Amino acid sequence: MQARKRTAAEGMEAGEEKTRSTKYEAILRAAAKVFAQSGYFNAKVSEVARAAGVADGTVYLYFKNKDDLLTSIFSWAMGQFLQRARTELGETEDSSEKLRRFSVLHFSQLEQERDIAIVFQIELRQSTKFMEQFSTTYLAEYLQILREIIEEGQEKGHFRKELNSKVVAKVLLGPWTRWPRTGY
Amino acid sequence: MQARKRTAAEGMEAGEEKTRSTKYEAILRAAAKVFAQSGYFNAKVSEVARAAGVADGTVYLYFKNKDDLLTSIFSWAMGQFLQRARTELGETEDSSEKLRRFSVLHFSQLEQERDIAIVFQIELRQSTKFMEQFSTTYLAEYLQILREIIEEGQEKGHFRKELNSKVVAKVLLGPWTRWPRTGY
Amino acid sequence: MQARKRTAAEGMEAGEEKTRSTKYEAILRAAAKVFAQSGYFNAKVSEVARAAGVADGTVYLYFKNKDDLLTSIFSWAMGQFLQRARTELGETEDSSEKLRRFSVLHFSQLEQERDIAIVFQIELRQSTKFMEQFSTTYLAEYLQILREIIEEGQEKGHFRKELNSKVVAKVLLGPWTRWPRTGY
């Protein structure tokens, strides 16, 4: 789904995969901004392009289509979150601290990326298609990390046995947890 | 904006006033169904018409435009709910019973009208415009009824003083409570 | 073209062909009024019906379609004019008086029937189709009457020989004389 043609990736050097392609990111952020403002369906690709400071056609060099733009926002945001989470969690052995850091990171991300948070909350539920695709990949990993923290903490006796990772997830993910099918 | 004429109700037999759909209602339900399935923006008016078993143009005899179709779903559902609520609440003097009935009615409505419930949850937050219009009319009345029940019960000593009607509303309305401005 | 279904003409008695069918005339006048106001293309048949105080469907009992409505306005107006002209001209032998009466009748008709006059001037030239049909029938007769008056007057020595019926026609019919093809 990612679909960002890398035809020009020849210049890409090792170790800079994440930081490169500022235009990719610029378009993504512009899309988030515009989608947050007008809603996905009302938003025009040309608006996104203008907000990103590129030509309309350029959007299609980095994204397959409008849909991909939306999908990529989620993937990108979740990817960033998960990467940071893994990094931060590796810095401590204490389960409580891990849970705390995970939570803080979760909310600070949402705060820092207002547009993305809005798009998450509003647009994600639009389409079951999106949700299903999303929940089987990034969301699954999100939950997995959480589960690991909690189970580890329970084994070490830091958390009560009754603590349920699903409940914790609900507290964190909040309202947009109620997508169809996954149902927890 | 509402239904205009009822002359076509000629075939209406005694005892089926409730189940027999007027054309207005038929189109409304069809719209809810189609919107629930495809989402408002992906849905085509012609699909709604087909689902309602009428010609495309007929939709516009009963609704101003596609937007009005969505708005009317909410108004109609809330109107029905509020009417039934007032009726049922009038049948008892007991505050606890009132609260119970109100809650049961709330959830049974959502259950019986799956499509509308889905559209409510998914599409309503789309547009701030919708939400604002909606929250100042029907939602306001919904909250008002709830507040009256609770205050009455508190005066009679049936409910604890700390019981907060806003919290009760949140329990009932759940996730889609986060409309702009009202904010609680 | 006339096309006014006479299915209900059984009740029509001899001698009242012209005065009967007040509804036909009512619709015709309403059409002239609405067309004059909004222009033929912007006018809606339902507007005409409302202005005439009848139901939409009723219009189609008297006229084949919207086009026929426009055509009939001209036919009817010209028919009335020509009939009156013949009547009035028969009342005198004097050519000058005939010409005077013809002219007075011409302008007083236009004055009395403002709406029709406007429709004449504005809508008639719309369509070559209209014009051709019109100019070969009613207009031809109009010109014929005028020519007869003038030639008769010239024979009697009341008008100068150089007097040209075409010029006279132009003075009377004015600007809307320049339709394609007839060219005089």
Add this chain to the structure above:
Amino acid sequence: MQARKRTAAEGMEAGEEKTRSTKYEAILRAAAKVFAQSGYFNAKVSEVARAAGVADGTVYLYFKNKDDLLTSIFSWAMGQFLQRARTELGETEDSSEKLRRFSVLHFSQLEQERDIAIVFQIELRQSTKFMEQFSTTYLAEYLQILREIIEEGQEKGHFRKELNSKVVAKVLLGPWTRWPRTGY
């Protein structure tokens, strides 16, 4: 509202600036042709596009809507006429010559641009809206030029004092002079 970009004029060769149509002009001429043939209301935008050899959507890159297409025909034609008139009038000092040139230009324009002339005559009076907009801008300037020529000629003693610029205007503009408000 006018043409936006000219980057597509790449194929433009020297010496054909006048005859080579920009896309804006091509669409305008196509519109005039189609409108002249079918009348504004019967004409379809897709016909105009086809006649201009562009896609339907392209029309909307150069014109706001179908209405704008009609308006622009007038503005463009009058703009061209006025520009040429000013140029030609600047080449002579003789008032009679000026008046002659103005008249010749007037009629030769109408002759060369048959379609536009027809649209002028037929469609312009359709809408009071059009006429008012038109008569307060381009037409006003047209009359102004004429007035200046005549007054100048009268001062120099080349024209009789009784010569009335309004009468001259009527002779040139002919039947379509009867717009609302200006009234002469």
Add this chain to the structure above:
DNA sequence: TATGAATGAGGGTTCATTCAT
């Protein structure tokens, strides 16, 4: 890579016309 003019499929909406009553 980048551009943005051009494309054209698609859909909301209107309204002349029909037809069952």
Add this chain to the structure above:
DNA sequence: TATGAATGAACCCTCATTCAT
């Protein structure tokens, strides 16, 4: 004759996507 609800063909316009430069 009269009604007016219902029909559905037709058309304007938008905008995601392409492609020549």
